[in-house]
Amino acid sequence: MGGVQIKSYFVHNGSVALHVLENGDASPDVPTLLIIGGLWEPAERAIPLLSGISSHVIAFSFRGRGLSSTPQSGYDLTDHLADIETIVRHCQLQNYCVLGFSRGASYALGWSIRNQHNIRGLILVDQPPIHNRVATETVEFWCNLVYLQIPILNFMRREALEGLGKDAKEVDFSPQLSQLQIPVTLFIGRNQEAVIQSDISDEILQLYLQSLPTCQVVEFLLSGHMIPDEEQQKYISEVEWFIKKISGQL
Template identity: 35%
Template sequence: MKAADRGFTSGWANSGGVRVHFYDSGDRARRELKPLLICPGLSETAEEYADLLEFLLPRRCIVLSFRGRGRSDTPASGYDLDEHVADIAAVVRETGLRKLHLFGHSRGASYALGYARLHASSILSLLVSDYPAEHRQMPEGWAASYYNDYLIPHNRTGNIRLEAVQGIQQESKPILLDGQLPMPALVLRGKLDSSLLSDSDLERYRAMFPSLSLAEFYRSGHDLMGTERPGCFLAIHDFLNLQSYLSY
């Protein structure tokens, strides 16, 4: 079922001339619950998180498709960390968010961390899923391999355009994002070998935040949002509700 079919508002934000598409469950939400902004993974779109928006009601949730993904524009350039952080900022402005929880899955976690480092005073909590506190540079040849060996076989070429994949390889610079942040955090982590979050990465997260909650998924690696999606949703739901309780 498409997000629009669930009664969510479809909207657009202007990120330096790039139209960024998002869905917003605000019309079905309760105002007293602080909203969550969702940053999907590398080739994910806003539509793929409609079930999370539904699950977290009556909390308002907003999810965007980053540039080059879903219904968002595909510029010829502008695919480093700063431009993805700008996409988040554009959606925050367009939706009028003041205080928010912020969730990033996979590479979306690095975009969320980049935004949180610039706007820490507005972030109530940060949730990251199976990705270290860094923005990674993609190796030579990654774009062709990712497109031909993953996107085509899994019918995901409509999720992210080839221009975006190539731009991410060409423009992404490695940046550590492990400085201290003042908000509480939740880390979701797969425990199988394909997880992208090592024990040392987890310790870096523990050093970054005043309090850190951990949800581990023993039947998953990096694919935890697929193989154990209901458990991931429940961990997010319970963490957000705890933050609401602690803020009273």
């Protein structure tokens, strides 16, 4: 989209400054899309969606990621949910849709289960319904990881990764899935040859379908876990289709 002007600003959750990117304007007819990125992803990783979706879209960087500030502690699920709440309140979001990718989908689930009265729909991208703890060796793995030739530490501070290692406790949302009364779509990578494999096993897929009988599944045959990069155009198109369906435009 030529001439797209994405707004960039900061919102404060107490002493933590959260960086927000926003495109488009809120509409009473089409729900806003709130994007919740993966473990290390800053708001900028959502620019293809921000610029590719025709309606109102908001993305942000959690604490310790991107341009957001990095507290020394406060990296458990409740802290991340508080960051989401800060964005939702500041942007005065109502009847909006939520998209969560990878670990961001576990944050999105935690948020949506508690706040579905104000949510129109939920997209979960290649993530089991579990908020995982982060083991010490996993922290080191992330600190040393280079993805698409860029070190992860360019996007997320080591202090934040270590904070996850200290603070994050496992929460299994499986028993609560059936409480969701909103439309849910699950994006799954199906490419067995992908370098980074899908995180959705057949067992996890069955769990979702049994808990959420109306759950729609979208398969990405050329992708593993990294659907937003590996099939970017299809990803954008499927998100747009979901929003239009929720809006009654289809």
